[in-house]
Structures are given as C-alpha cells and as structure tokens.
Amino acid sequence: MDGITGAEIIRAAALLGAGMSMGFGAIGPGIGEGFAAGKACEAIGRNPEEAGLLTRTMLVGQAVSESTGIYALVVALLLIFVVKG
Amino acid sequence: MKDITYIATYSFDLFGTSLTVNTFTLINTWIVMAVIIVLAIIGTRSLKGFPNPAQRLAEIYVSAMDKLTKETLDTTTRTYMPLVSTLFIFLLLSNWLGMIPGLAEPTKDLNTPLSLGIMGFFLTHTAAIKEKGIVQYLKEYCQPFFIMAPLNVVGELAKVISISFRLFGNILGGAIIISVVSHMIYSLVLPPFLYVFFGLFVGTIQAFVFTMLTITYISVATK
Numbered sequence: 380m381d382g383i384t385g386a387e388i389i390r391a392a393a394l395l396g397a398g399m400s401m402g403f404g405a406i407g408p409g410i411g412e413g414f415a416a417g418k419a420c421e422a423i424g425r426n427p428e429e430a431g432l433l434t435r436t437m438l439v440g441q442a443v444s445e446s447t448g449i450y451a452l453v454v455a456l457l458l459i460f461v462v463k464g
Numbered sequence: 465m466k467d468i469t470y471i472a473t474y475s476f477d478l479f480g481t482s483l484t485v486n487t488f489t490l491i492n493t494w495i496v497m498a499v500i501i502v503l504a505i506i507g508t509r510s511l512k513g514f515p516n517p518a519q520r521l522a523e524i525y526v527s528a529m530d531k532l533t534k535e536t537l538d539t540t541t542r543t544y545m546p547l548v549s550t551l552f553i554f555l556l557l558s559n560w561l562g563m564i565p566g567l568a569e570p571t572k573d574l575n576t577p578l579s580l581g582i583m584g585f586f587l588t589h590t591a592a593i594k595e596k597g598i599v600q601y602l603k604e605y606c607q608p609f610f611i612m613a614p615l616n617v618v619g620e621l622a623k624v625i626s627i628s629f630r631l632f633g634n635i636l637g638g639a640i641i642i643s644v645v646s647h648m649i650y651s652l653v654l655p656p657f658l659y660v661f662f663g664l665f666v667g668t669i670q671a672f673v674f675t676m677l678t679i680t681y682i683s684v685a686t687k
Contacts, residue, residue: 439680442673446626449633456636 397458404451411444471573489573496557496570536679552675559635559667563659571635581628584678592685627677634670638662
C-alpha cells in the first residue's frame, strides 16, 4: 500500500479550496443583496407609486453586487473541474 | 452527472489553421435564432389598425423596450432600441432553452456571453467617441488626474469580464445545481420546480440585467 501521492494532495487541496472559495465568497453578496432588498422595501413603503422603477433599480444593483459571488463560483468550478491532480 | 462540463466540439482545418466549433452551442444558438425569426414573422404577418393577438404581443414588447431605452438613455431618439430589444429576447429565449429536455442554454458556454459582452464594449466606446469626440473621450481617462489612466483602462476592460461572467456563472451554476439535485433524488418531484426557479426566474432576471447593464454602460459613456 502506497502513501499519499502528490496528485492526491493537489486534488484534495483543490476541492477544499473550492468549498472555501464558495463559502467565503457567498457572505458578501448575501449581506449586500439583503441590504439592498430591505432598503428597496422601505422606499416602496414610503413611495408606492414608484414601485416599478425601484424594483428595476434594485435588481440591477443586486446583480452588480452579486458579481463577486459569481467570481467565487467560477473559481470554485475551475478548481473542481479544471485542476486535475 | 459526469457530462456537466462536457462541450461537444468539432475541429477542422481551414487554409492551414485549425478551427474548433462548439457544435452543441452552435445548434442551440441557431434554434434560438430560428424561434426569434418565427416569432417576428408571426407578430408582423398582417399588420392592422385593430391588431390580432400576436401583433398585440409584439406591440407590447416593442413599446416596453422603447420606453425602457428612452428612460435609461434619457433621449428621444430610437438609435439603440432595435439592438436592446433583440439582445433581450435573444438572452431570454437562450436562458429558457435549457428547460426543454435534450437542449442546453447557449449562454452556458462562456463564448456566447463573452462575445455579447465584447459587442457591448465596442458599441459603448464607439458611441462615446461619436458623441464627445476623440479628444474629450481620451481626456476622460485622465480623471481625476493623469496617473489614474491605466486604472481607468483596466476598469473598462473589467466591465466586459464582469458582465459576461455574471451571465455565464448564473446559468452554469443553475444548470449544475439542477443536475446534481436531480441525480441525488433520482429525478423525483423536485426538478420541475428547480427548472422554474433557475430557468424561468433567474434566466429572466439575468437576461434583463445583461440588457440593462449594456444600456447603462452606453448611457454613462455618452453623458
């Protein structure tokens, strides 16, 4: 029975890194998007006739703040599927 | 399960250079294009003062896009309206195509979002140069002072990366989650709801966001 080879360590590190990338990367967008949605709710409550414009602006802002989370996802996918030990 | 990241390719030689074509993505894109052409023909087949249902839908879509473009760009001309409405319906149908068994979203392949993003990049900068003149355009890179010019150039290039990776990551992530969950529960009950969420909901929002950001970039660059 052989010991652990270098390729296996690389594979393990890549999978661990993918999990950590996604886990830490999801914190920021989660907080940011929730904050934006909460503020949009407050604004709609104060000013219901502007609901369409507010929702549109909120969605675009949320999508922009989501991009760091998406980068984390892309990095995680690269680590899982592209890094071969 | 194991074909999540598999992309069908076909290579051939053309005048000494090797070209690779992603066949499945190409076929799916052609399907989307065919559907758009058929929809356009049905919508404009018999234009009347009292419209039939298909023409009514087409009119609702076109006028909504017209209003959106005019409000965001703050103009009264219709220069960018055809581009914006075509971009939105192409991305919408592309993101919805994955719900049909056997087909996949063309946007799941990075080549499609990246080419659309590069198209938006060239469009934005052409519009800016046309609107402000080359001197004023180059001067804006030196804001707030001259040393910042490389950072501003990198910032412009990062816009292309961020807009295309956002669409790609959302669609591919949704497809992977659907595939993994369906595999785990032996495709019982849950997959249709996942398709509704990731296909209909996320797909629509991401198509809208991509279109909206392209208009916003043009609006920021021309102001």
